[in-house]
Amino acid sequence: MAVNQALELWGMQDASYHLIAARENQVFRVDINGSSYALRLHRAGYRTNEELRSELQWMDAVSRGGLHVPAPIATASGDFLHIADGVQIDVLSWLNGAPMGATGQPLETKDRTSLFLGIGREMARLHHVSDRWVLPDDFDRCSWDRNGLLGSNPLWGRFWENPTLSADDREMFEALRGKMATELTQLEDTLDYGLIHADLVRENILVDGDRLQLIDFDDSGFGFRLFDLATTLLKNLQEPDYPELKEALLAGYRSERPLDDSALDLFLLLRAATYVGWVIDKLSEEGSELRNQRFIDTTRKLALRYLG
Incomplete structure (x- = not known):
């Protein structure tokens, strides 16, 4: 399963996870060692690998610039994006809070x-x-x-x-x-x-x-x-x-x-x-x-x- 492969890539193979959204991308909440993350399985064909890497690079820059946005988490290889079973996968920091409406x-x-x-x-x-x-x-x-x-x-x-x-x-x-x-x-x-x-x-x-x-x-x-x-x-x-x-x-x-x-x-x-x-x-x-x-x-x- 892509989720289990992804967790291994990010060194989170012992984490618990559950699906929280599936409207566009599939998004899972991942919990491990007292920290939480958002793992995304991207919908097929919407963005190229290059487009997704660019999105993640920008989010990283925005986060480092002081805004409160999900920050991409790199694997040990330093990459933000990985492909498992043909599925584009990334992991982001978890943000608490609720939608404004x-x-x-x-x-x-x-x-x-x-x-x-x-x-x-x-x-x-x-x-x-x-x-x-x-x-x-x-x-x-x-x-x-x-x-x-x-x-x-x-x-x-x-x-x-x-x-x-x-x-x-x-x-x-x-x-x-x-x-x-x-x-x-x-x-x-x-x-x-x-x-x-x-x-x-x-x-x-x-x-x-x-x-x-x-x-x-x-x-x-x-x-x-x-x-x-x-x-x-x-x-x-x-x-x-x-x-x-x-x-x-x-x-x-x-x-x-x-x-x-x-x-x-x-x-x-x-x-x-x-x-x-x-x-x-x-x-x-x-x-x-x-x-x-x-x-x-x-x-x-x-x-x-x-x-x-």
């Missing part, structure tokens, strides 16, 4: 403004540490650039071809794609661009007392920094105090790093559209019908405002 459910937290101030600060620190890090020559991650968002084969699918779109929505989304591409072409040279997490949704921000921890770097890569801010905001649009949460997030970011948010509405729409593409090959999965409709409705609402 769940997508699609009301946000339940006492000091909401402080929470979003903190998220903004951590996001800015992530971008700052990443800019200071010298990338390895063989670093390889995806790009959430104009082509990755709006090109002929976007990273998360051709949202304008979602088969459940009505004729009116399809026409609007095709027009939307062209308009967003034109605007992004005009803006991209002026926008802050670099390594981003790309998926800072509620489930990927763990709260442990006053500590905010960023997890799940599966979709990280190069991108516009506004994309990270838009990802967090998009999942909180329905909160009754959304304007206050938005201002707190931006203020937290600005407390650590300069920010021009004049194109934020564009990136909210870009981020919304990615989910309409992402869900296409998951439409047969349980619960996807409701998610798909929610993604389309959100994008339509933002698009109508954007298109005027």
